[in-house]
């Protein structure tokens with residue numbers, strides 16, 4: 464199976480107004496979530512490495528739901544970049560951007576949303592070539608007002624705000640010229656996943672797909 468992608472990170476963000484940030488207890492649940500997202504009209508998933516099942520879940524989605532553009536989230540170490548890409552992730556996401564992680568992402572030549580919460584972090588990423596990045600934790604770090612102000616001095620950067628973004632405030636972010644998409648966990652609630660309630664996830668994905676446009 465080939466996991467190669469010619470998509471840039473900005474192109475991936477532009478595929479859906481919302482990139483669902485997903486935590487799964489099992490590979491089986493991951494496949495069902497991914498299928499429900501696709502049915503709802505969301506063709507992207509960020510599967511976080513926050514559970515023991517995460518790498519197996521990435522392998523399973525890559526094999527069984529090839530239509531979804533699959534990313535690995537909560538990637539915090541260089542080793543996890545390698546593991547995620549080998550398992551089938553086509554992009555990686557991190558809450559931050561330490562130098563060793565930046566090096567690993569460049570070595571792997573994989574699209575990435577690395578985290579930045581300050582203008583210095585944003586400039587460090589831009590200076591190494593990334594124009595699209597995660598703004599995390601978005602609401603706690605200053606929200607949409609903060610990002611709107613960043614655009615003055617840093618007009619070439621595009622962001623995926625994540626952290627406290629939800630169905631109520633997502634449109635405020637998506638209205639900004641420097642927001643390519645938002646990330647959030649509200650489309651895939653843990654309670655729905657635990658209950659196997661794929662219809663709810665499909666419905667929430669359908670609502671999210673309509674945001675921003």
Ligand SMILES: O=C[C@H](O)COP(=O)(O)O
Pocket residue numbers: 484625626627628646647648649
């Ligand atoms: O850790 C935060 C998640 O990545 C997404 O945040 P959220 O649950 O506030 O949407």
Ligand SMILES: CC(=O)C(=O)O
Pocket residue numbers: 484511536537538556557558599625646
């Ligand atoms: C914050 C986020 O999206 C992540 O854990 O990768």
